[in-house]
Amino acid sequence: MCPTEISCFATDDFYLTALHVLTAIQIPVHLFGAYIVIFKTPKKMSSIKNSMLLLHSMSAFLDFYLSFLTSPVLSIPSSAGYPLGLSKWLEVPTSVQVYLGFSFVSAVSVSIVLLFEGRYHVLIHGANSIYSWRRKLQCILLYILSFLFFSPGYLNIPDQSQGKLALLQKLPCFPQELLNRPGFFVLAVDATICLICVSIMAVFLMSQGLFYAISIAWKLSQSSPKSRTVTKMQKQLMIALSIQVTIPISVFFGPVTIFFYLIWNNLFNQGKLLLLLHISSYIHIQIYIPAATNIAVLMVALHGVTSTITMLIVHRPYREASLDVFYCFISKQRINVDKSKIWVTVAGGQHVLKSVVS
Secondary structure, three states, rough: OOOOOOHHHOOOHHHHHHHHHHHHHHHHHHHHHHHHHHOOOOHHHHHHHHHHHHHHHHHHHHHHHHHHHOOOEEOOOOEEEEOOOHHOOOOOHHHHHHHHHHHHHHHHHHHHHHHHHHHHHHHOOHHHHEEEEHHHHHHHHHHHOOOOOOHHHHHHOOOHHHHHHHHHHHHHOHHHHOOOOOOOEEEOOHHHHHHHHHHHHHHHHHHHHHHHHHHHHHHHHOOOHHHHHHHHHHHHHHHHHHHHHHHHHHHHHHHHHHHHHHHHHHOOOOOEEEEEEEEOOOOEEEHHHHHHHHHHHHHHHHHHHHHHHHHHHHOHHHHHHHHHHHHHHHHOOOOOOOOOEEEEHHHHOOOOEEEEEO
């Protein structure tokens, strides 16, 4: 017998509202982060300013793409789903939305690699090397690759009628009304090609990122005693960059764990299937699977905000600039030493210092 009850957390209305709330939070946070990077980056960090701004922009756009433009509803363990965002009303084909989604995730990963690649070339070849034509060509090729790597999966999209029939054979309890949702799309009946594309790109980018990170660490460990002060600053910057990248990436672990669990156990997230977590022989928690993938997408959509906040905290110049801006906003009036002051006599012979604001 197929379950029919659905948790309120799995409804499209709740999911879309949550994404719109995230969008309202993301926009000011990302704009503030861009302002800090553009106008408050000190000279000592000028070599990574462009890479930092590029990574920030890519992460911000990925957030906006997921939370507002597409707002995807995923049907796990099938490779299917439908959009709820602005692109649906603009009648953008769902297949194009899916392809761009994979491409933007890859572009963010490329930006992370280029952040460390830039530091590597500065340490090995000097600051002027970041403007070499070879590096520019490498950056362009990596971004082109990020938008082409998923093309084999895109070219193997099945006929949608056959795809829906295959989906019903795999998941007999799949609700018929979901199949009729506007923009419902089956990416693949057999996701092998898609997984191969994603795996190859992931291994390629991870190997590059690890190469640059290890090379930077080795270079800094080989520094001469005469340059201890400079090396210390470079190590601090490297640690800050590592934290800036690691924390947002860890945000993906939760969603990935949810996806793998549902796929591995062949659980359908829209039905009333639930997971029992036994804490003890007397206590257990029921987690309803209906909202599992929705929660996972919400967590992924937090990636950019997490990245921006981490960036503003771990880098001391950004942290101090942010605190200064917040202090000005909260206090509204700042006392400057160059302003004239006068003493005013009040009742009781007391004196109060007032600032004359021109």
